[in-house]
Amino acid sequence: MKYHVFIDFDGTITEKDVGYDFFKHFAKGMAEPVVQRYRNGEIGAVECLQKECDIYNEYPAPAREVKDFIRSQKVSAGFREFVDFCQSHDVRLTILSAGFDFYINPILNDLGLSHLDVLSTPTFIKHGRINPEFIHFDEAICPGCANCKGERIKELTVADEFPVFIGDGHSDSHGAEQAKLVFAKSFLAEYLEKHKIEYIYYNDFFDVINEFRRLRKMTD
Numbered sequence: 020m021k022y023h024v025f026i027d028f029d030g031t032i033t034e035k036d037v038g039y040d041f042f043k044h045f046a047k048g049m050a051e052p053v054v055q056r057y058r059n060g061e062i063g064a065v066e067c068l069q070k071e072c073d074i075y076n077e078y079p080a081p082a083r084e085v086k087d088f089i090r091s092q093k094v095s096a097g098f099r100e101f102v103d104f105c106q107s108h109d110v111r112l113t114i115l116s117a118g119f120d121f122y123i124n125p126i127l128n129d130l131g132l133s134h135l136d137v138l139s140t141p142t143f144i145k146h147g148r149i150n151p152e153f154i155h156f157d158e159a160i161c162p163g164c165a166n167c168k169g170e171r172i173k174e175l176t177v178a179d180e181f182p183v184f185i186g187d188g189h190s191d192s193h194g195a196e197q198a199k200l201v202f203a204k205s206f207l208a209e210y211l212e213k214h215k216i217e218y219i220y221y222n223d224f225f226d227v228i229n230e231f232r233r234l235r236k237m238t239d
């Protein structure tokens with residue numbers, strides 16, 4: 020049996036929720052009520068993300084500012100080390116995000132990690148306007164998620180694999196419910212507490228590495 024680790028991007032691989040902060044910063048808080056409606060369960064993720072783009076697209080930011088914003092994002096402590104750990108222990112990694120490729124890909128690129136498997140929401144940028152293409156959305160299967168992590172885990176876990184999920188947010192609940200071992204913090208940890216679903220609390224990826232070492236008695 021092998022571990023297959025599915026990792027959320029925003030607020031998990033990065034210190035902050037890049038997508039949320041992007042719209043908060045550039046749409047100057049105008050998208051905030053939309054996000055609150057999503058977080059309260061009043062609207063689905065696709066409607067939320069599309070509306071955030073629509074609001075932003077009225078006054079798209081200059082390309083240079085967008086680039087600087089993306090460049091300024093910090094990666095969570097221990098993430099690099101965790102990727103190395105997985106590689107040397109034959110642990111498969113897949114990044115699952117409902118967030119957008121236009122910031123996820125450059126951040127991974129800057130880390131020299133563009134080879135990692137990522138399933139995110141592609142975007143088509145024209146005249147600075149962000150047009151998301153919700154290619155992973157399937158209303159019949161999961162109307163709430165833009166890229167249902169539970170469904171992706173079902174599809175991508177092969178027979179001898181043990182699915183693990185690491186996340187922090189509202190869009191992670193189905194992923195956490197599907198995985199056999201969950202690392203959670205923030206909103207996701209609150210959700211799992213509320214629904215009495217077992218999880219391991221973590222602060223950063225050093226905690227995750229230590230837990231993996233403990234579980235499998237893995238050593239360098």
Ligand SMILES: [Mg+2]
Pocket residue numbers: 027028029030031036186187188
């Ligand atoms: Mg997140």
Ligand SMILES: [Zn+2]
Pocket residue numbers: 161163164166167168169170193
């Ligand atoms: Zn879902």
